[in-house]
Structures are given as C-alpha cells and as structure tokens.
Amino acid sequence: MFKEALQGVVDQIDGGMAGMLMDFEGIPLEMYARDEDFFDVEVVGAEASVLVKAIQRATEMLEAGTTQEVSFTSESLVTLIRVLDETYFIALTLRPDANFGKARYLLRTVAPKVLAELA
Amino acid sequence: MFKEALQGVVDQIDGGMAGMLMDFEGIPLEMYARDEDFFDVEVVGAEASVLVKAIQRATEMLEAGTTQEVSFTSESLVTLIRVLDETYFIALTLRPDANFGKARYLLRTVAPKVLAELA
Numbered sequence: 709m710f711k712e713a714l715q716g717v718v719d720q721i722d723g724g725m726a727g728m729l730m731d732f733e734g735i736p737l738e739m740y741a742r743d744e745d746f747f748d749v750e751v752v753g754a755e756a757s758v759l760v761k762a763i764q765r766a767t768e769m770l771e772a773g774t775t776q777e778v779s780f781t782s783e784s785l786v787t788l789i790r791v792l793d794e795t796y797f798i799a800l801t802l803r804p805d806a807n808f809g810k811a812r813y814l815l816r817t818v819a820p821k822v823l824a825e826l827a
Numbered sequence: 828m829f830k831e832a833l834q835g836v837v838d839q840i841d842g843g844m845a846g847m848l849m850d851f852e853g854i855p856l857e858m859y860a861r862d863e864d865f866f867d868v869e870v871v872g873a874e875a876s877v878l879v880k881a882i883q884r885a886t887e888m889l890e891a892g893t894t895q896e897v898s899f900t901s902e903s904l905v906t907l908i909r910v911l912d913e914t915y916f917i918a919l920t921l922r923p924d925a926n927f928g929k930a931r932y933l934l935r936t937v938a939p940k941v942l943a944e945l946a
Contacts, residue, residue: 759882762881775899775900776901778897779897780897808931
C-alpha cells in the first residue's frame with residue numbers, strides 16, 4: 709500500500725525520481741524509484757533524517773511550531789520532505805526542472821492517507 | 828542598497844515578514860523586517876546558517892552539486908533560503924499562507940543582483 713502511494717506521487721510528476729517513507733532514524737519503511745539503479749536510498753535516508761532533525765530543533769528554537777515540510781535544491785536534485793508525525797516522514801526526490809508546486813501539492817494530499825495506514 | 832533589495836522582495840509578497848542577507852557564520856550583513864519587533868534576527872541567523880551548512884554537507888554526500896535553495900515550513904513560519912556563494916545567503920521568512928512560488932521567483936531574481944553588489 710505504501711509503495712503504491714509513493715509511486716502514485718512520483719509518477720504523476722514530470723521529473724519525479726523517487727519517493728521514500730522513512731523513520732527519523734533514517735531507516736526506509738518503503739521506497740519507490742523510477743530508475744532503481746540511480747538511487748542510494750540508504751545515503752538519502754541517513755542524510756534526510758539528520759537534516760529533518762536539525763530543522764526540527766531549529767524551528768523549536770524559533771518557536772515556530774512543528775516542522776511540516778522541508779526542501780533543498782541543488783544543481784542536480786530537489787529533495788522535498790513532508791513530516792508525517794514524530795516518527796515518520798516522506799522524502800521525494802525530483803529533477804531540478806520538475807514541477808515543484810505540484811510535488812508539494814501531491815505530497816500534502818497523500819500525507820494523511822499514508823499516516824492513516826501507519827496508525 | 829542591500830536593504831532596498833530585501834525590502835523589494837519582502838514587500839512584494841503577501842505574507843512576507845522579513846528578509847536577511849547573511850554570511851554562513853550566521854552574522855547578518857543586512858536585514859529588513861516589516862514588523863521590527865517581531866523578529867529575532869540573531870536567532871534566525873544562527874539557526875539558518877547551521878541548517879544551510881548541514882544541507883551543504885548532505886548534498887555533497889549525495890553528490891548532488893552545490894546547494895542553491897533551502898526551505899522549511901512549520902506551523903507558523905516558512906523560511907526560504909537562497910545561497911548566493913560560498914560566503915553569503917539570503918533568508919526570507921513568510922507566513923505559512925504566503926505565496927511561496929512568488930517568493931521563490933523573487934528570491935531567484937534578486938540573488939544575482941545582490942551578488943553583483945557584494946563582489
């Protein structure tokens with residue numbers, strides 16, 4: 709079910725590369741990649757979980773409430789992260805020319821469905 | 828000049844709160860806030876620079892090239908960061924209901940102008 713949810717998001721985005729459901733230890737619960745060879749999910753997972761934890765600490769410092777979404781764009785990759793709860797998040801990787809707005813929308817839409825299944 | 832550039836971006840966005848030109852030590856070079864009282868620029872700067880450095884390390888690990896943009900969204904605040912070069916970045920804070928796409932566009936547009944003045 710999780711894989712289908714991830715695939716549904718990734719495949720709907722031109723330039724969508726991979727989607728991962730992960731816990732904050734960086735351990736993937738499920739993942740889907742269009743090009744399986746491309747993606748080192750363990751590296752992405754470890755990095756993403758460290759970053760999200762750092763950002764959660766930062767938003768607490770700023771008293772800005774719970775972190776909901778994180779994104780970072782580099783020359784060859786866009787990573788979009790949606791926090792589901794205190795344990796899980798979804799990370800989506802896109803090509804830089806992908807439709808970022810659509811990716812955010814799809815991720816926001818699928819998040820409560822995935823969370824409901826996790827419960 | 829920097830202040831005008833920051834103000835030009837912040838004031839064009841409904842829900843734009845503040846803009847900061849900073850170095851990666853977290854020291855603000857210039858800042859503009861619509862509501863001066865609201866914003867603790869030193870806290871934001873310190874947090875933002877730590878985060879951007881963490882993200883730069885992560886993108887290096889992922890071999891994804893130079894970090895260009897970072898955003899994080901929490902319940903009460905959106906922070907959008909544009910990396911200018913190895914020394915400076917611009918951080919923009921918005922309300923969660925602000926036009927994120929427009930903010931990204933304006934920040935991308937103003938970045939080379941600010942960078943040209945820094946040189």
